[in-house]
Amino acid sequence: xxxxxxxxxxxxxxxxxxEDLAARTTGLRKTYGRTVxxxxxxxxxxxGAVVGVLGPNGSGKTTTIRMLLGLTAPTSGSVELLGHRxxxxxxxxxxxxxxxxxxxxxxxxxxxxxxxxxCAAMEPAVxxxxxxxVVEEALERVGLGAAGGRRYRGxxxxxxxxxxxxxxxxxxxxxxxxxxxTNGLDPAGTREIRRIIAELHAAGTTVLVSSHLLAxxxxxxxxxxVMHRGSLVAQGELAPLLESGAxxxxxxxxxxxxGLRALREAGAPAREESGEIRVELSAVDSADAVxxxxxxxxxxxxxxxxxxxxxxxxxxxxxEDA
Ligand SMILES: Nc1ncnc2c1ncn2[C@@H]1O[C@H](COP(=O)(O)OP(=O)(O)OP(=O)(O)O)[C@@H](O)[C@H]1O
Numbered sequence: 579x580x581x582x583x584x585x586x587x588x589x590x591x592x593x594x595x596x597e598d599l600a601a602r603t604t605g606l607r608k609t610y611g612r613t614v615x616x617x618x619x620x621x622x623x624x625x626g627a628v629v630g631v632l633g634p635n636g637s638g639k640t641t642t643i644r645m646l647l648g649l650t651a652p653t654s655g656s657v658e659l660l661g662h663r664x665x666x667x668x669x670x671x672x673x674x675x676x677x678x679x680x681x682x683x684x685x686x687x688x689x690x691x692x693x694x695x696x697c698a699a700m701e702p703a704v705x706x707x708x709x710x711x712v713v714e715e716a717l718e719r720v721g722l723g724a725a726g727g728r729r730y731r732g733x734x735x736x737x738x739x740x741x742x743x744x745x746x747x748x749x750x751x752x753x754x755x756x757x758x759x760t761n762g763l764d765p766a767g768t769r770e771i772r773r774i775i776a777e778l779h780a781a782g783t784t785v786l787v788s789s790h791l792l793a794x795x796x797x798x799x800x801x802x803x804v805m806h807r808g809s810l811v812a813q814g815e816l817a818p819l820l821e822s823g824a825x826x827x828x829x830x831x832x833x834x835x836x837g838l839r840a841l842r843e844a845g846a847p848a849r850e851e852s853g854e855i856r857v858e859l860s861a862v863d864s865a866d867a868v869x870x871x872x873x874x875x876x877x878x879x880x881x882x883x884x885x886x887x888x889x890x891x892x893x894x895x896x897x898e899d900a
Contacts, residue, residue: 597661600625600753600784601646606655608641615641617808618655623753623786623801628779630795630816631788632892633805639788640680642805643757646786647677660752673702676746676754683742684730690741691717691726694748703749716744721770735762743774754778756787760794772798792888796820802888806896819891827864829855829871830879840874841867856884 601623608616616638623629631639644650646657648664657664659671684693694713698704704712717726720740725733733741739762746754756775760768775798778785789795795802796816803813812819828851831837837855841848846867847858857867868881 598625599623599658600627600660601786602658603642603646604656604658606642606645606657607653608638608645608650609653614808616645616652619805619808619810621646621803621810622813623784625784626779626782627801628775628785628787628799629801629803629813630799631786631803631805632790632792632795632888633788634790634896637805638808639790639805640757643679643755643786643788647675647679647755648672649679674752676748676751677757678739678742678746678755678759679757683745684738686731687729689727689729690722690733690737690744693730693741694726694744697745698748701749712748716748719747719774720744721767736764736767739763740767743771747774747778750781751783753784753786756785758788758790760789760791768794792892796888804892804895811895816888820888822891824858824860826884827857827859827867827881828884829857829867829881831855831871831876832879833876836874837871837876840870840876844870846870 599622601621603619603621606616606619606621607614619638619642621631621642631642633639641650645652646659648657648668651665659667660674662671664671684690685696688696691713694716695709698709698712698716701712714723714726717723720743722737722740722744725737730738730741739759743756743759746756756771759771763771775785775787779800787795787798799816801814802816802819804811829837831854834850834853834855838848838850841855841857844862844866846862847860848855850856859867862870864881864883868878871878
């Protein structure tokens with residue numbers, strides 16, 4: 579195991595106390611015939627965190643989330659939401675949980691507003707006289723104020739996502755679960771989702787958000803849970819995970835090929851990236867790398883330290899556990 583996996587393992591080995599968890603699964607497993615969709619997942623979602631569930635298509639994110647919300651029954655294992663076991667205590671805890679998950683839920687021939695009015699009427703926390711105001715606020719919050727009167731059937735995928743989000747956020751929630759919330763959204767819509775997640779986080783709400791977009795998770799989350807082939811291969815705080823890899827140096831030079839040759843001859847792992855040289859600072863430090871380049875007559879415009887991106891971390895975790 580590498581130090582990255584050990585550091586993540588260490589985080590998992592010192593679990594957060596149960597009362598500090600907004601959600602927890604133990605040995606969660608789901609099979610469909612011979613397909614093992616989710617395989618023994620022990621997920622811990624600390625209260626107040628923004629946890630990104632990251633994994634390639636088919637890695638089990640949606641199935642895990644559906645089981646977490648009591649929408650799909652686990653084959654084995656258990657789920658606790660806000661300190662209470664599901665499904666026994668679903669009626670008590672689910673109103674405190676907002677969720678955006680794929681699947682039918684809205685009536686195609688009703689408008690977005692009418693659909694939300696039906697949702698709001700079913701919310702125990704919304705009093706009858708407040709239903710209309712709550713719905714208008716939710717529509718505004720997700721940018722559907724002007725389109726609220728249009729039929730759901732005519733909504734674009736992005737508008738459907740926004741309406742789902744509005745339903746999830748009708749009343750203040752302790753936990754908000756969003757499955758691929760930026761699906762179908764344009765860049766402006768994606769930024770709005772980020773803003774809403776940041777607002778929820780600032781208000782102390784716990785957020786669990788799945789995505790196969792690494793940049794998305796990197797930009798919005800405090801914690802990450804990495805899924806691969808139905809298993810959880812790492813979970814913990816995002817910052818230490820990003821720092822766990824070897825640091826890199828990015829060198830800007832007009833002499834990329836000569837630079838790569840010189841570095842490799844000096845035993846420094848280096849590759850070209852977007853017209854620059856990326857040097858792994860495991861065998862050499864940054865001063866040695868620059869000296870090697872200069873000695874070889876390579877003209878260095880700029881050299882700067884690069885943080886290990888989630889993409890590198892993710893590739894390492896999923897390759898090693900494959
Ligand atoms: N209802 C079902 N019946 C049969 N197989 C299923 C069902 N739901 C999921 N699976 C299978 O379980 C595995 C995990 O799927 P899941 O949708 O949970 O992954 P995911 O990580 O959410 O993927 P995506 O990013 O594509 O949504 C896949 O192999 C999928 O084909």
